[in-house]
Amino acid sequence: MHIAIVGNIGAGKTTLANKLAHHFNWEVFLEDVDHNPYLKDFYDDMPRWAFHLQVYFLNSRFRQVQRIKELQRAGKGVIQDRTIYEDAHIFAANLHESRLMTERDYQNYCNLFESMISMVDAPDLLLYLKADLPKLIQQIEKRNRDYENNIKIEYLKNLNEHYEKWISGYKNGKLLVIDVNNLDYVHNPEDLGIVIERINSTLFGLF
Numbered sequence: 001m002h003i004a005i006v007g008n009i010g011a012g013k014t015t016l017a018n019k020l021a022h023h024f025n026w027e028v029f030l031e032d033v034d035h036n037p038y039l040k041d042f043y044d045d046m047p048r049w050a051f052h053l054q055v056y057f058l059n060s061r062f063r064q065v066q067r068i069k070e071l072q073r074a075g076k077g078v079i080q081d082r083t084i085y086e087d088a089h090i091f092a093a094n095l096h097e098s099r100l101m102t103e104r105d106y107q108n109y110c111n112l113f114e115s116m117i118s119m120v121d122a123p124d125l126l127l128y129l130k131a132d133l134p135k136l137i138q139q140i141e142k143r144n145r146d147y148e149n150n151i152k153i154e155y156l157k158n159l160n161e162h163y164e165k166w167i168s169g170y171k172n173g174k175l176l177v178i179d180v181n182n183l184d185y186v187h188n189p190e191d192l193g194i195v196i197e198r199i200n201s202t203l204f205g206l207f
């Protein structure tokens with residue numbers, strides 16, 4: 001079983017991924033953030049570092065996909081925090097549309113993505129955490145990563161629009177959309193229970 005959690009920056013993916021991994025006793029795959037050699041530079045100067053960062057994330061996500069396949073073959077369950085689809089359909093597409101990535105770099109990136117995606121299996125469940133801008137801003141501030149302090153509201157808004165468009169056309173497998181605006185699974189166990197019930201019901205038809 002492979003559940004992938006998708007959603008905008010600060011939506012609560014990592015927090016939920018850890019909680020679900022604990023609940024189901026499955027492996028968790030988190031994003032390569034703390035050791036990412038480009039992320040801080042990217043936030044300082046997006047046009048300069050956009051392509052480098054996208055290639056870095058694409059490769060790290062692709063490696064993750066290979067490790068997830070191995071675990072699945074061994075019969076293990078996996079929770080994944082963010083997917084390779086989001087790199088291309090959300091972040092790279094947004095950088096291109098916002099003219100922060102050149103046409104030439106974007107086409108080069110898309111060709112690379114196309115070569116890789118044929119070797120990627122869709123998750124058994126794509127769990128989209130849908131959050132409005134105030135919730136995202138509040139949670140990004142709460143997390144307080146220094147390089148994210150200058151993220152523009154416009155950037156988050158554009159990413160949210162890309163998420164809505166992508167999710168509305170997602171046909172690769174089961175999809176569960178959870179509005180997290182009024183959920184607090186950090187402090188309220190009942191809220192975590194609601195999410196788990198909805199996952200069980202979507203995956204196994206329970207409840």
Ligand SMILES: Nc1ncnc2c1ncn2[C@@H]1O[C@H](COP(=O)(O)OP(=O)(O)O)[C@@H](O)[C@H]1O
Pocket residue numbers: 007008009010011012013014015016139140142143180183184185186
């Ligand atoms: N539903 C929630 N309610 C309240 N706080 C949350 C919720 N989800 C996440 N948080 C908090 O918001 C911050 C960002 O969450 P995180 O899981 O790192 O988001 P993401 O991985 O999507 O960027 C963390 O400090 C986390 O404790």
Ligand SMILES: Nc1ncnc2c1ncn2[C@H]1C[C@H](O)[C@@H](COP(=O)(O)O)O1
Pocket residue numbers: 007008009010011013014031033039053054057082086087088091092148
């Ligand atoms: N593909 C990406 N392009 C640009 N930025 C990205 C990409 N994937 C992740 N990020 C950024 C967004 C956040 O600042 C960190 C971690 O993501 P989070 O949603 O907080 O888990 O990396």
